[in-house]
Amino acid sequence: MNITTLLFIILSVVAAFAGIMMITSKNPVHSILWLIVVFFAISGHYIMLNAQFLAIVNIIVYAGAIMVLFLFVVMLMNLNADTEPVKNYRLRLIGVISGGSLLLVLLAALMDIDKQQLVQMNVGDAGLIKELGKNLFTNYVLPFEISSVLFLSAMIGAVIIGKKQ
Protein backbone atom coordinates (compact mmCIF):
# COMPACT_ATOMS: atom_id res chain seq x y z
CA MET A 1 0.00 0.00 0.00
CA ASN A 2 1.56 3.28 -1.02
CA ILE A 3 0.87 6.70 0.40
CA THR A 4 -1.61 7.68 -2.33
CA THR A 5 -3.86 4.73 -1.56
CA LEU A 6 -3.61 5.42 2.16
CA LEU A 7 -4.55 9.08 1.70
CA PHE A 8 -7.41 8.08 -0.57
CA ILE A 9 -8.79 5.67 2.01
CA ILE A 10 -8.49 8.19 4.84
CA LEU A 11 -10.19 10.97 2.85
CA SER A 12 -12.97 8.67 1.66
CA VAL A 13 -13.66 7.38 5.16
CA VAL A 14 -13.76 10.94 6.49
CA ALA A 15 -16.09 12.05 3.69
CA ALA A 16 -18.46 9.11 4.11
CA PHE A 17 -18.52 9.33 7.92
CA ALA A 18 -19.10 13.10 7.88
CA GLY A 19 -21.84 12.65 5.30
CA ILE A 20 -23.64 10.11 7.48
CA MET A 21 -23.23 12.33 10.54
CA MET A 22 -24.60 15.27 8.58
CA ILE A 23 -27.80 13.39 7.80
CA THR A 24 -28.27 11.87 11.23
CA SER A 25 -27.46 14.92 13.38
CA LYS A 26 -30.53 16.24 15.18
CA ASN A 27 -29.18 19.76 15.42
CA PRO A 28 -29.12 21.67 12.10
CA VAL A 29 -25.99 23.61 13.12
CA HIS A 30 -24.13 20.33 13.69
CA SER A 31 -25.36 19.12 10.29
CA ILE A 32 -23.86 22.17 8.60
CA LEU A 33 -20.54 21.70 10.39
CA TRP A 34 -20.40 18.06 9.26
CA LEU A 35 -21.18 19.14 5.70
CA ILE A 36 -18.18 21.47 5.85
CA VAL A 37 -16.03 18.48 6.83
CA VAL A 38 -17.37 16.67 3.73
CA PHE A 39 -16.31 19.57 1.52
CA PHE A 40 -12.83 19.49 2.98
CA ALA A 41 -12.47 15.77 2.34
CA ILE A 42 -13.63 16.23 -1.26
CA SER A 43 -11.15 19.07 -1.73
CA GLY A 44 -8.49 16.63 -0.54
CA HIS A 45 -9.56 14.28 -3.33
CA TYR A 46 -9.24 17.08 -5.86
CA ILE A 47 -5.70 17.79 -4.69
CA MET A 48 -4.83 14.11 -5.14
CA LEU A 49 -6.06 14.40 -8.75
CA ASN A 50 -3.67 17.36 -9.17
CA ALA A 51 -6.61 19.76 -9.48
CA GLN A 52 -5.43 22.34 -6.95
CA PHE A 53 -7.49 25.13 -8.43
CA LEU A 54 -10.72 23.15 -8.19
CA ALA A 55 -9.83 22.14 -4.64
CA ILE A 56 -9.30 25.66 -3.40
CA VAL A 57 -12.31 27.06 -5.28
CA ASN A 58 -14.43 24.31 -3.75
CA ILE A 59 -13.28 25.52 -0.32
CA ILE A 60 -13.70 29.24 -1.07
CA VAL A 61 -17.14 28.94 -2.66
CA TYR A 62 -18.78 26.09 -0.79
CA ALA A 63 -17.11 25.94 2.61
CA GLY A 64 -16.23 29.64 2.78
CA ALA A 65 -19.30 31.36 1.38
CA ILE A 66 -22.35 29.15 0.86
CA MET A 67 -22.00 27.28 4.15
CA VAL A 68 -21.51 30.57 6.03
CA LEU A 69 -24.83 31.72 4.59
CA PHE A 70 -26.49 28.43 5.59
CA LEU A 71 -25.10 28.77 9.09
CA PHE A 72 -26.23 32.38 9.16
CA VAL A 73 -29.81 31.50 8.24
CA VAL A 74 -30.01 28.56 10.64
CA MET A 75 -28.63 30.63 13.52
CA LEU A 76 -31.00 33.48 12.72
CA MET A 77 -34.04 31.20 12.71
CA ASN A 78 -32.73 29.46 15.81
CA LEU A 79 -33.92 26.02 14.72
CA ASN A 80 -33.55 23.16 17.12
CA ALA A 81 -34.96 19.72 17.67
CA ASP A 82 -37.94 20.90 19.72
CA THR A 83 -39.35 23.30 17.16
CA GLU A 84 -38.76 21.04 14.18
CA PRO A 85 -42.11 20.03 12.64
CA VAL A 86 -42.74 16.28 12.77
CA LYS A 87 -43.12 15.00 9.23
CA ASN A 88 -45.99 12.59 8.65
CA TYR A 89 -45.70 8.98 7.59
CA ARG A 90 -46.51 9.52 3.91
CA LEU A 91 -43.83 12.24 3.48
CA ARG A 92 -41.21 9.99 5.06
CA LEU A 93 -42.16 7.13 2.74
CA ILE A 94 -41.82 9.37 -0.31
CA GLY A 95 -38.44 10.55 0.95
CA VAL A 96 -37.19 7.00 1.37
CA ILE A 97 -38.38 5.97 -2.10
CA SER A 98 -36.86 8.96 -3.92
CA GLY A 99 -33.60 8.71 -2.01
CA GLY A 100 -33.41 4.98 -2.66
CA SER A 101 -33.99 5.38 -6.39
CA LEU A 102 -31.23 8.01 -6.55
CA LEU A 103 -28.91 5.54 -4.82
CA LEU A 104 -29.88 2.89 -7.40
CA VAL A 105 -29.10 5.22 -10.30
CA LEU A 106 -25.73 6.12 -8.83
CA LEU A 107 -24.88 2.46 -8.21
CA ALA A 108 -25.92 1.53 -11.76
CA ALA A 109 -23.69 4.28 -13.13
CA LEU A 110 -20.80 3.00 -11.02
CA MET A 111 -21.28 -0.58 -12.29
CA ASP A 112 -20.94 0.65 -15.87
CA ILE A 113 -17.46 2.13 -15.37
CA ASP A 114 -14.78 0.82 -17.65
CA LYS A 115 -12.09 -0.45 -15.30
CA GLN A 116 -9.39 0.41 -17.83
CA GLN A 117 -10.22 4.11 -17.75
CA LEU A 118 -9.50 4.83 -14.11
CA VAL A 119 -8.25 8.27 -13.19
CA GLN A 120 -4.53 8.87 -13.01
CA MET A 121 -3.41 10.17 -9.65
CA ASN A 122 -1.01 13.11 -9.21
CA VAL A 123 -0.60 13.67 -12.95
CA GLY A 124 -2.53 15.50 -15.61
CA ASP A 125 -3.17 19.21 -15.72
CA ALA A 126 -6.91 19.32 -16.37
CA GLY A 127 -7.57 20.92 -12.99
CA LEU A 128 -4.86 23.57 -13.13
CA ILE A 129 -5.99 27.12 -13.67
CA LYS A 130 -4.28 27.57 -17.05
CA GLU A 131 -5.78 24.50 -18.69
CA LEU A 132 -9.16 25.15 -17.12
CA GLY A 133 -9.24 28.73 -18.39
CA LYS A 134 -8.19 27.71 -21.90
CA ASN A 135 -10.82 24.99 -22.05
CA LEU A 136 -13.59 27.18 -20.68
CA PHE A 137 -12.97 29.98 -23.15
CA THR A 138 -12.35 27.85 -26.26
CA ASN A 139 -13.98 24.41 -26.26
CA TYR A 140 -16.75 25.12 -23.77
CA VAL A 141 -17.41 28.80 -24.36
CA LEU A 142 -21.12 28.36 -25.19
CA PRO A 143 -22.10 26.41 -22.03
CA PHE A 144 -19.95 28.81 -20.02
CA GLU A 145 -21.78 31.89 -21.36
CA ILE A 146 -25.18 30.24 -20.95
CA SER A 147 -24.47 29.42 -17.33
CA SER A 148 -23.35 33.01 -16.75
CA VAL A 149 -26.73 34.21 -18.08
CA LEU A 150 -28.38 31.77 -15.69
CA PHE A 151 -26.45 33.25 -12.76
CA LEU A 152 -27.31 36.76 -13.87
CA SER A 153 -31.01 35.96 -13.99
CA ALA A 154 -30.76 34.40 -10.50
CA MET A 155 -29.12 37.58 -9.21
CA ILE A 156 -31.77 39.82 -10.77
CA GLY A 157 -34.47 37.58 -9.36
CA ALA A 158 -32.99 37.85 -5.87
CA VAL A 159 -32.85 41.64 -6.12
CA ILE A 160 -36.49 41.80 -7.27
CA ILE A 161 -37.65 39.55 -4.43
CA GLY A 162 -35.67 41.69 -1.99
CA LYS A 163 -37.18 44.91 -3.35
CA LYS A 164 -40.80 43.76 -2.88
CA GLN A 165 -41.00 44.58 0.80
Next chain:
Amino acid sequence: MFLSIDTALIIEKLILIVVVVSISLVVAMYTTFAERKVAAVIQDRRGPNRAGPFGLLQPLADGLKLFFKEEIIPNFSSKFLFILGPALAMLTAVMTSAVIPWGDKLHLFGRDISLQIADVNIGILYVFGVVSLGVYGIMIGAWASNNKYSLLGGLRAASQIISYELAMGISLISLLMVTGSLSLKEMVVQQQTGLWNIIYQPLGFLIFLICSFAECNRTPFDLPEAENELIGGYHTEYSSMKLGFYLFSEYINMFVSSVIMATLFFGGYDMPFVNEANLSTNVAAIVGVVALMMKVVFFLFLFMWVRWTIPRFRYDQLMHLGWRILIPLALFNMLVTGAVILFLDR
Protein backbone atom coordinates in the same frame (compact mmCIF):
# COMPACT_ATOMS: atom_id res chain seq x y z
CA MET B 1 10.69 3.35 2.05
CA PHE B 2 7.15 4.37 2.83
CA LEU B 3 7.76 8.03 2.14
CA SER B 4 10.00 8.70 -0.81
CA ILE B 5 10.60 12.35 0.06
CA ASP B 6 14.01 13.59 1.04
CA THR B 7 14.35 13.45 4.85
CA ALA B 8 16.46 16.61 4.94
CA LEU B 9 13.68 18.46 3.15
CA ILE B 10 11.18 17.41 5.79
CA ILE B 11 13.46 18.55 8.62
CA GLU B 12 14.14 21.83 6.81
CA LYS B 13 10.44 22.51 6.30
CA LEU B 14 9.61 21.56 9.91
CA ILE B 15 12.19 24.00 11.25
CA LEU B 16 10.87 26.67 8.90
CA ILE B 17 7.27 26.07 10.04
CA VAL B 18 8.26 26.32 13.71
CA VAL B 19 10.23 29.50 13.08
CA VAL B 20 7.49 31.16 11.03
CA VAL B 21 4.73 30.30 13.51
CA SER B 22 6.76 31.47 16.50
CA ILE B 23 7.71 34.70 14.74
CA SER B 24 4.05 35.37 13.92
CA LEU B 25 3.11 34.73 17.55
CA VAL B 26 5.85 36.96 18.95
CA VAL B 27 5.08 39.74 16.49
CA ALA B 28 1.38 39.49 17.36
CA MET B 29 2.27 39.61 21.06
CA TYR B 30 4.26 42.79 20.67
CA THR B 31 1.61 44.23 18.36
CA THR B 32 -0.77 44.25 21.32
CA PHE B 33 1.87 46.20 23.25
CA ALA B 34 2.48 48.54 20.30
CA GLU B 35 -1.24 49.12 19.97
CA ARG B 36 -1.46 50.30 23.56
CA LYS B 37 1.57 52.53 23.14
CA VAL B 38 0.27 54.03 19.88
CA ALA B 39 -3.12 54.61 21.48
CA ALA B 40 -1.36 56.32 24.37
CA VAL B 41 0.65 58.58 22.07
CA ILE B 42 -2.44 59.53 20.06
CA GLN B 43 -4.44 60.24 23.24
CA ASP B 44 -1.53 62.07 24.89
CA ARG B 45 -0.96 59.47 27.62
CA ARG B 46 2.08 57.39 28.62
CA GLY B 47 0.70 53.91 28.03
CA PRO B 48 1.89 50.73 29.80
CA ASN B 49 5.28 51.41 31.41
CA ARG B 50 5.36 49.35 34.65
CA ALA B 51 6.39 45.81 33.64
CA GLY B 52 10.05 45.82 32.68
CA PRO B 53 12.00 48.65 30.99
CA PHE B 54 9.57 50.91 29.04
CA GLY B 55 6.85 48.35 29.84
CA LEU B 56 8.41 45.85 27.42
CA LEU B 57 7.33 42.85 29.50
CA GLN B 58 3.68 43.96 29.43
CA PRO B 59 2.56 41.33 26.81
CA LEU B 60 4.03 38.54 28.96
CA ALA B 61 2.18 39.87 32.00
CA ASP B 62 -1.04 40.03 29.99
CA GLY B 63 -0.59 36.47 28.78
CA LEU B 64 0.11 35.19 32.30
CA LYS B 65 -2.94 37.00 33.60
CA LEU B 66 -5.16 35.37 30.97
CA PHE B 67 -3.73 31.92 31.75
CA PHE B 68 -4.44 32.23 35.46
CA LYS B 69 -8.00 33.51 35.11
CA GLU B 70 -10.85 31.20 35.94
CA GLU B 71 -12.29 29.18 33.06
CA ILE B 72 -16.02 29.58 32.74
CA ILE B 73 -18.06 27.47 30.34
CA PRO B 74 -21.70 28.55 30.33
CA ASN B 75 -24.20 25.99 31.50
CA PHE B 76 -26.33 25.75 28.39
CA SER B 77 -23.65 25.99 25.73
CA SER B 78 -22.48 23.18 23.50
CA LYS B 79 -19.19 22.45 25.24
CA PHE B 80 -17.28 20.98 22.29
CA LEU B 81 -18.25 23.80 19.93
CA PHE B 82 -17.56 26.37 22.65
CA ILE B 83 -13.94 25.17 22.78
CA LEU B 84 -13.71 24.62 19.00
CA GLY B 85 -14.55 28.29 18.31
CA PRO B 86 -11.37 29.97 19.61
CA ALA B 87 -9.26 27.03 18.43
CA LEU B 88 -10.51 27.50 14.87
CA ALA B 89 -9.98 31.25 15.04
CA MET B 90 -6.35 30.69 16.03
CA LEU B 91 -5.79 27.88 13.50
CA THR B 92 -7.05 29.84 10.49
CA ALA B 93 -5.04 32.87 11.59
CA VAL B 94 -1.77 30.91 11.67
CA MET B 95 -2.42 28.73 8.59
CA THR B 96 -2.13 31.60 6.13
CA SER B 97 1.60 32.03 6.74
CA ALA B 98 2.36 28.76 4.90
CA VAL B 99 2.44 30.24 1.40
CA ILE B 100 4.05 33.60 2.13
CA PRO B 101 7.54 34.12 0.69
CA TRP B 102 9.41 35.59 3.66
CA GLY B 103 12.58 36.10 1.69
CA ASP B 104 14.72 34.66 -1.07
CA LYS B 105 16.76 31.51 -0.43
CA LEU B 106 19.44 31.03 2.20
CA HIS B 107 22.55 29.01 1.46
CA LEU B 108 23.40 26.92 4.54
CA PHE B 109 25.26 23.59 4.95
CA GLY B 110 25.58 23.25 1.19
CA ARG B 111 21.83 23.43 0.67
CA ASP B 112 19.65 26.12 -0.81
CA ILE B 113 16.87 26.75 1.70
CA SER B 114 13.88 28.62 0.32
CA LEU B 115 12.35 30.97 2.90
CA GLN B 116 8.85 29.94 1.88
CA ILE B 117 7.14 26.91 3.37
CA ALA B 118 5.16 25.92 0.28
CA ASP B 119 5.34 27.55 -3.15
CA VAL B 120 1.98 26.34 -4.44
CA ASN B 121 0.89 27.65 -7.81
CA ILE B 122 -2.43 28.89 -6.39
CA GLY B 123 -0.81 30.77 -3.48
CA ILE B 124 -3.07 33.79 -3.33
CA LEU B 125 -6.23 31.68 -3.67
CA TYR B 126 -5.06 29.57 -0.73
CA VAL B 127 -4.77 32.73 1.37
CA PHE B 128 -8.21 33.79 0.22
CA GLY B 129 -9.67 30.39 1.08
CA VAL B 130 -8.23 30.36 4.58
CA VAL B 131 -9.39 33.93 5.20
CA SER B 132 -12.91 33.00 4.15
CA LEU B 133 -12.83 30.16 6.68
CA GLY B 134 -11.76 32.52 9.48
CA VAL B 135 -15.34 33.54 10.14
CA TYR B 136 -16.26 30.03 11.35
CA GLY B 137 -14.27 30.46 14.54
CA ILE B 138 -16.31 33.54 15.39
CA MET B 139 -19.66 32.12 14.29
CA ILE B 140 -19.28 28.76 16.02
CA GLY B 141 -18.09 30.37 19.25
CA ALA B 142 -20.87 32.92 19.14
CA TRP B 143 -23.56 30.31 18.58
CA ALA B 144 -22.20 27.92 21.20
CA SER B 145 -22.24 30.69 23.82
CA ASN B 146 -26.04 30.60 23.79
CA ASN B 147 -26.21 34.31 24.46
CA LYS B 148 -28.13 36.81 22.36
CA TYR B 149 -25.35 39.38 22.32
CA SER B 150 -22.84 36.77 21.21
CA LEU B 151 -25.20 35.53 18.51
CA LEU B 152 -25.77 39.06 17.20
CA GLY B 153 -22.00 39.60 17.12
CA GLY B 154 -21.49 36.35 15.22
CA LEU B 155 -24.19 37.18 12.68
CA ARG B 156 -22.71 40.61 12.13
CA ALA B 157 -19.28 39.11 11.61
CA ALA B 158 -20.61 36.63 9.05
CA SER B 159 -22.52 39.14 6.95
CA GLN B 160 -19.69 41.67 7.13
CA ILE B 161 -17.01 39.23 6.03
CA ILE B 162 -19.12 37.82 3.19
CA SER B 163 -19.92 41.32 1.92
CA TYR B 164 -16.34 42.53 1.94
CA GLU B 165 -14.93 39.31 0.53
CA LEU B 166 -16.67 40.08 -2.76
CA ALA B 167 -15.00 43.45 -3.26
CA MET B 168 -11.68 41.98 -2.09
CA GLY B 169 -11.92 39.13 -4.60
CA ILE B 170 -12.75 41.44 -7.49
CA SER B 171 -9.89 43.81 -6.64
CA LEU B 172 -7.60 40.76 -6.58
CA ILE B 173 -8.79 39.73 -10.05
CA SER B 174 -7.53 42.99 -11.56
CA LEU B 175 -4.20 42.50 -9.79
CA LEU B 176 -3.98 38.96 -11.20
CA MET B 177 -4.64 40.34 -14.69
CA VAL B 178 -1.52 42.45 -14.31
CA THR B 179 0.72 39.75 -12.83
CA GLY B 180 -0.61 36.79 -14.79
CA SER B 181 0.29 34.45 -11.94
CA LEU B 182 -1.32 33.20 -8.75
CA SER B 183 1.95 32.28 -7.05
CA LEU B 184 3.07 34.79 -4.43
CA LYS B 185 6.74 34.00 -5.08
CA GLU B 186 6.32 34.69 -8.79
CA MET B 187 4.64 38.02 -8.02
CA VAL B 188 7.52 39.13 -5.82
CA VAL B 189 10.09 38.16 -8.46
CA GLN B 190 8.18 40.18 -11.05
CA GLN B 191 8.14 43.22 -8.76
CA GLN B 192 11.85 42.85 -8.03
CA THR B 193 12.73 43.24 -11.68
CA GLY B 194 9.92 45.60 -12.68
CA LEU B 195 7.85 48.19 -10.86
CA TRP B 196 5.84 47.53 -7.70
CA ASN B 197 2.21 46.57 -8.31
CA ILE B 198 0.97 49.63 -6.42
CA ILE B 199 1.95 51.68 -9.50
CA TYR B 200 -0.32 49.60 -11.75
CA GLN B 201 -3.14 49.09 -9.26
CA PRO B 202 -3.55 52.08 -6.90
CA LEU B 203 -7.36 51.81 -6.78
CA GLY B 204 -7.17 48.05 -6.38
CA PHE B 205 -4.84 48.50 -3.43
CA LEU B 206 -7.17 51.00 -1.76
CA ILE B 207 -10.11 48.58 -2.07
CA PHE B 208 -7.97 45.70 -0.84
CA LEU B 209 -6.81 47.76 2.16
CA ILE B 210 -10.33 48.74 3.21
CA CYS B 211 -11.54 45.16 2.79
CA SER B 212 -8.70 43.77 4.89
CA PHE B 213 -9.64 46.17 7.68
CA ALA B 214 -13.14 44.72 7.50
CA GLU B 215 -11.91 41.12 7.33
CA CYS B 216 -9.77 41.61 10.44
CA ASN B 217 -12.75 43.13 12.33
CA ARG B 218 -10.73 46.24 13.04
CA THR B 219 -12.15 49.68 13.75
CA PRO B 220 -13.97 51.30 11.92
CA PHE B 221 -15.45 47.90 11.03
CA ASP B 222 -15.45 46.27 14.49
CA LEU B 223 -19.22 45.89 14.59
CA PRO B 224 -19.06 42.21 15.72
CA GLU B 225 -17.63 43.33 19.06
CA ALA B 226 -19.16 46.78 19.39
CA GLU B 227 -18.86 47.25 23.15
CA ASN B 228 -21.54 49.86 23.62
CA GLU B 229 -24.21 47.83 21.80
CA LEU B 230 -23.27 44.18 22.30
CA ILE B 231 -21.27 44.14 25.59
CA GLY B 232 -18.37 42.11 24.18
CA GLY B 233 -19.91 40.89 20.94
CA TYR B 234 -19.12 37.32 19.93
CA HIS B 235 -16.76 36.73 22.86
CA THR B 236 -19.06 37.98 25.63
CA GLU B 237 -19.23 34.57 27.33
CA TYR B 238 -15.54 33.75 26.96
CA SER B 239 -13.02 33.98 29.75
CA SER B 240 -9.43 33.04 30.46
CA MET B 241 -7.16 31.92 27.61
CA LYS B 242 -10.08 31.14 25.28
CA LEU B 243 -10.84 34.85 25.28
CA GLY B 244 -7.11 35.41 24.86
CA PHE B 245 -7.15 33.22 21.73
CA TYR B 246 -9.89 35.33 20.16
CA LEU B 247 -8.15 38.60 20.95
CA PHE B 248 -4.79 37.21 19.90
CA SER B 249 -6.02 35.77 16.59
CA GLU B 250 -7.13 39.27 15.63
CA TYR B 251 -3.54 40.47 15.96
CA ILE B 252 -2.15 37.51 14.02
CA ASN B 253 -4.69 38.27 11.29
CA MET B 254 -3.48 41.86 11.24
CA PHE B 255 0.11 40.70 10.91
CA VAL B 256 -0.70 38.26 8.12
CA SER B 257 -2.77 40.76 6.16
CA SER B 258 0.04 43.31 6.48
CA VAL B 259 2.43 40.73 5.02
CA ILE B 260 -0.01 39.92 2.21
CA MET B 261 -0.49 43.58 1.33
CA ALA B 262 3.26 44.16 1.33
CA THR B 263 3.76 41.08 -0.86
CA LEU B 264 1.00 41.80 -3.35
CA PHE B 265 1.39 45.53 -3.82
CA PHE B 266 4.69 46.67 -2.30
CA GLY B 267 7.24 44.26 -3.69
CA GLY B 268 7.31 41.75 -0.82
CA TYR B 269 10.90 41.15 0.22
CA ASP B 270 12.24 43.53 -2.43
CA MET B 271 14.42 46.28 -0.91
CA PRO B 272 13.95 49.42 -3.01
CA PHE B 273 17.03 50.95 -4.73
CA VAL B 274 19.11 47.83 -4.02
CA ASN B 275 19.91 45.30 -6.71
CA GLU B 276 19.75 41.95 -4.93
CA ALA B 277 21.66 40.23 -7.74
CA ASN B 278 24.85 42.07 -6.73
CA LEU B 279 24.79 40.76 -3.16
CA SER B 280 25.78 37.29 -2.00
CA THR B 281 22.88 34.86 -1.49
CA ASN B 282 22.72 35.00 2.31
CA VAL B 283 23.09 38.78 2.54
CA ALA B 284 20.38 39.23 -0.09
CA ALA B 285 18.06 36.93 1.87
CA ILE B 286 18.62 38.85 5.12
CA VAL B 287 18.17 42.20 3.39
CA GLY B 288 14.93 40.84 1.90
CA VAL B 289 13.53 39.72 5.25
CA VAL B 290 14.41 43.10 6.79
CA ALA B 291 12.72 44.94 3.90
CA LEU B 292 9.57 42.85 4.26
CA MET B 293 9.47 43.42 8.01
CA MET B 294 9.85 47.19 7.56
CA LYS B 295 6.85 47.25 5.22
CA VAL B 296 4.89 45.07 7.65
CA VAL B 297 5.62 47.40 10.57
CA PHE B 298 4.36 50.31 8.50
CA PHE B 299 1.08 48.53 7.74
CA LEU B 300 0.64 47.46 11.37
CA PHE B 301 1.07 51.09 12.38
CA LEU B 302 -1.53 52.06 9.78
CA PHE B 303 -3.98 49.58 11.31
CA MET B 304 -3.51 51.18 14.74
CA TRP B 305 -3.49 54.74 13.46
CA VAL B 306 -6.86 54.20 11.79
CA ARG B 307 -8.27 52.47 14.86
CA TRP B 308 -7.55 55.40 17.16
CA THR B 309 -8.57 58.05 14.62
CA ILE B 310 -11.79 56.97 12.93
CA PRO B 311 -14.97 56.17 14.90
CA ARG B 312 -17.00 53.03 14.28
CA PHE B 313 -19.53 52.88 11.43
CA ARG B 314 -23.21 52.24 11.92
CA TYR B 315 -24.26 48.86 10.52
CA ASP B 316 -26.21 50.25 7.56
CA GLN B 317 -23.27 52.50 6.69
CA LEU B 318 -21.02 49.44 6.70
CA MET B 319 -23.29 47.56 4.30
CA HIS B 320 -23.71 50.64 2.13
CA LEU B 321 -19.95 51.07 1.83
CA GLY B 322 -19.44 47.42 0.99
CA TRP B 323 -22.19 46.82 -1.54
CA ARG B 324 -22.88 50.23 -3.06
CA ILE B 325 -19.39 51.74 -3.19
CA LEU B 326 -16.61 49.16 -2.98
CA ILE B 327 -18.07 46.48 -5.27
CA PRO B 328 -18.96 48.86 -8.17
CA LEU B 329 -15.57 50.53 -7.73
CA ALA B 330 -13.81 47.17 -7.84
CA LEU B 331 -15.78 46.15 -10.95
CA PHE B 332 -14.88 49.46 -12.60
CA ASN B 333 -11.23 48.90 -11.72
CA MET B 334 -11.38 45.41 -13.22
CA LEU B 335 -12.93 46.69 -16.46
CA VAL B 336 -10.38 49.50 -16.84
CA THR B 337 -7.49 47.14 -16.11
CA GLY B 338 -8.76 44.64 -18.65
CA ALA B 339 -9.27 47.35 -21.28
CA VAL B 340 -5.81 48.82 -20.75
CA ILE B 341 -4.14 45.41 -20.94
CA LEU B 342 -6.05 44.65 -24.15
CA PHE B 343 -5.21 48.07 -25.62
CA LEU B 344 -1.48 47.90 -24.82
CA ASP B 345 -1.42 44.21 -25.82
CA ARG B 346 0.85 43.25 -22.96
